[in-house]
Amino acid sequence: MSIRIGIYGYGNLGRGVESAIMQSSDLTLVGIFTRRNPKTVKTVFEGIPVYHADEVESMTDKIDVMVICGGSATDLPEQTPMLAKAFNVIDSFDTHAKIPEHFERVDASAKNGGKVAVISVGWDPGMFSVNRVYADSILANGSTYTFWGKGVSQGHSDAIRRIDGVLDGKQYTIPVESALEAVRSGSAPELTTRQKHLRECFVVAKEGADKARIENEIKTMPNYFADYDTTVHFITAEELKEKHSGIPHGGFVIRSGKTGKELENTHVIEYSLKLDSNPEFTASVLVAYARAAYRLACEGQTGCKTVFDIPPAYLSPKSAEQLRHDYL
């Protein structure tokens, strides 16, 4: 029996979820829900039903799990608690500081509706979080480091685009290679923000704009760039489109820790991702956890869960016997 999935919200992430579902034989895509006029939405695959978001209430018995693909700033804080009353849901809420609050609201809704919700699914939060917990639990004496990149930061790219005189821009977050090597050596270095990541910006300026002023505004922007070594390259709109239209990302979670009577032995655990498409990989994680949410719901569980609460076996389409035989 196929698990019936709905997609709520249809941007890059929703399109990635669509592809991931179409390529999973145990999942069926029931439909896409959008706040736009459904007739104007062109899906990646042909023949996928598109509904207006308002129609969602009539579909509660047709969907086993709803994958919510809205943004963390304003969409998910409202959508996930609302939908968790009537559907098993997954979201990728990634505002780290607000996760406890989001969890509480979604948990109350899901328990109220007798549904399962899994929040903050993706790679960070998500697979990186899982790896931080495994590594810290195994190596009790140690230090954990997370590096991001090389990849495009949407938030930093947006910040560049808001500067007067900028037509378009892309920002890459890049881990500092020497910092990575120091961490991998097991020396447990103390690293400042500046020592961990570089920021590289590709900017298309308006004709006649003051490039020196733009560069200075970027490099001194608080929170976004001021604490980093930042390089700014001015390029043409054509070059930006040709060389920087992808949305790659990735990163590293590394823990080094010590064991033995005198803590004389050092161990290094490293998890890394190299992603051609940030939203498509995030979508693939969401879809695997949608499978898990369905299984939890079938067991009669309710309420909000995170990646920490879900056994690895629940993500796989394979049976427990198969997993033990093929993967253990």
Add this chain to the structure above:
Amino acid sequence: MSIRIGIYGYGNLGRGVESAIMQSSDLTLVGIFTRRNPKTVKTVFEGIPVYHADEVESMTDKIDVMVICGGSATDLPEQTPMLAKAFNVIDSFDTHAKIPEHFERVDASAKNGGKVAVISVGWDPGMFSVNRVYADSILANGSTYTFWGKGVSQGHSDAIRRIDGVLDGKQYTIPVESALEAVRSGSAPELTTRQKHLRECFVVAKEGADKARIENEIKTMPNYFADYDTTVHFITAEELKEKHSGIPHGGFVIRSGKTGKELENTHVIEYSLKLDSNPEFTASVLVAYARAAYRLACEGQTGCKTVFDIPPAYLSPKSAEQLRHDYL
């Protein structure tokens, strides 16, 4: 309240478990059980009670989880089912082909006794297995590779020592760097056994032994060396002791997979370990899963589990709230 742990079997692995427990504030080491004369056993830390294995039956109400530290060849197939009748248990059974059979026997015993058993805990099987399942579940279209090393293979070192004319020997398994790079590139290469790993041997020969014959016997040994590019170095007993007395190990689990409508985007997930002491790291994993076994038992669960069945949060001494706040 502290979780009360026992250690059954006391070699390198048992000593590693002892240290890991002594360094975990939520765990108490109740005692060590050995088949030797307890009076002859010197523990790593002072004051640890040592009991004869026969005394274990009288300790059922004093131990929450027994960590079984025997070998996979003959100890664990007998000890784990026997002890699972009366204790929650963890073992590191690592004979891959016999895991399904071991699982069934341990499951029957544990269910019978109303206990929880977790088998095949360590890094492979163990953390590598978990990472294979996560990666395969997320990237449905792809290829997974496991590389081992650089590290000492006990089985291959033993095989060298059985050769006539050999006094002592150590064998290192080494991943082929170019194979690692090919896999990391996402090109999903087909790799033969010989293309994935090298074997490097350090051998102490008896005086007057025919080194050419020993080298040939090693390099042509079926299953162990014949399918690999193997190098043999003859060294003195002193040099072996000085430079090769450690038991480092490690390895890599890498999956590359494709997403998108036309599978046009490639992603690479890599998990790696670099371990100074193979038994101490394995011990650290066992101890984290002992914590999980205790929690499962407190929930009233019974029967045999593997790393696939256990949520990451169960390994951590921290609460669910703390984990969400600090790690998500």
